[in-house]
Amino acid sequence: MKEITPIELKKMMDAHEDFQLIDVREEHEAEAANIGGLLIPMGTVMDHLDEIPKDKKVVVHCRSGKRSATVIQALEQQHGYTNLYNLRGGILAYAEDVDPTLAKS
DSSP states (O other): OOEEOHHHHHHHHHTTOSEEEEEOSOHHHHHHSOOSOEEOOGGGGGGGGGGSOSSSEEEEEOSSSHHHHHHHHHHHHHHOOOOEEEETTHHHHHHHHTOTTSOOO
16 A cells, blocks of 8 residues: 655645645544545445546545555455555644644544
């Protein structure tokens, strides 16, 4: 599985690269700490395949990187995605490495 670090993600954001950021946490988690991704909770991802492009880089994140890794594995195995990147360490690592003002709940 391809991964991206929080610092690499921040560089992509700052450079306005063409990619999609998807947050697979629950709504209450996204309300507590948000880095601007499209919220598609893990349990509903398969109902939103039309919102996940196959023709550009897609970074998927959750709190720690475990749920997003599970989602990526399922999308790759069941739907043939090859353009997905897991945010290593999730929002916790992003808060640690990039934005310490984010809530770590």
